[in-house]
Amino acid sequence: MNSQELALKTANLILQKKGLNILVMDLRELTTVTDFFVIASASSDTQVKAIADFVKEETKKIDERPWHNEGYSNLSWVLLDFVNVVVHIFLDDTRKFYNLEGLWADAEVTEVKD
Numbered sequence: 001m002n003s004q005e006l007a008l009k010t011a012n013l014i015l016q017k018k019g020l021n022i023l024v025m026d027l028r029e030l031t032t033v034t035d036f037f038v039i040a041s042a043s044s045d046t047q048v049k050a051i052a053d054f055v056k057e058e059t060k061k062i063d064e065r066p067w068h069n070e071g072y073s074n075l076s077w078v079l080l081d082f083v084n085v086v087v088h089i090f091l092d093d094t095r096k097f098y099n100l101e102g103l104w105a106d107a108e109v110t111e112v113k114d
Helices: 003-016 045-060 092-098
Strands: 020-026 036-042 068-070 077-081 085-091 108-112
Touching: 003 020, 003 036, 003 045, 003 085, 003 108, 036 045, 036 092, 045 077, 045 085, 077 092, 085 092
Parallel strands: 036 085
Antiparallel strands: 020 036, 020 108, 068 077, 077 085
């Protein structure tokens, strides 16, 4: 599975758990750190954890596992690092504060909706 397919797959998994404002940001022309960010919001810390756990479980079934994850201790921002795709699951206030969309405003953005 290439990085774009994995980004779209994780975005759709987030959608299945009712994640909000899901964006796939193509960073391939902007940085060598990663190919894509998948950014989403959740309405509670419980939902942040549920989404992150679901993404980890479902990607494991297709032999994709995060190399690293962070944020499980406070659940306001969980990051799942698949190397070429980095998934960010935020509470709304935390997402607004860090404003990744603004920091990477030059990226091509795909909004994922129902």
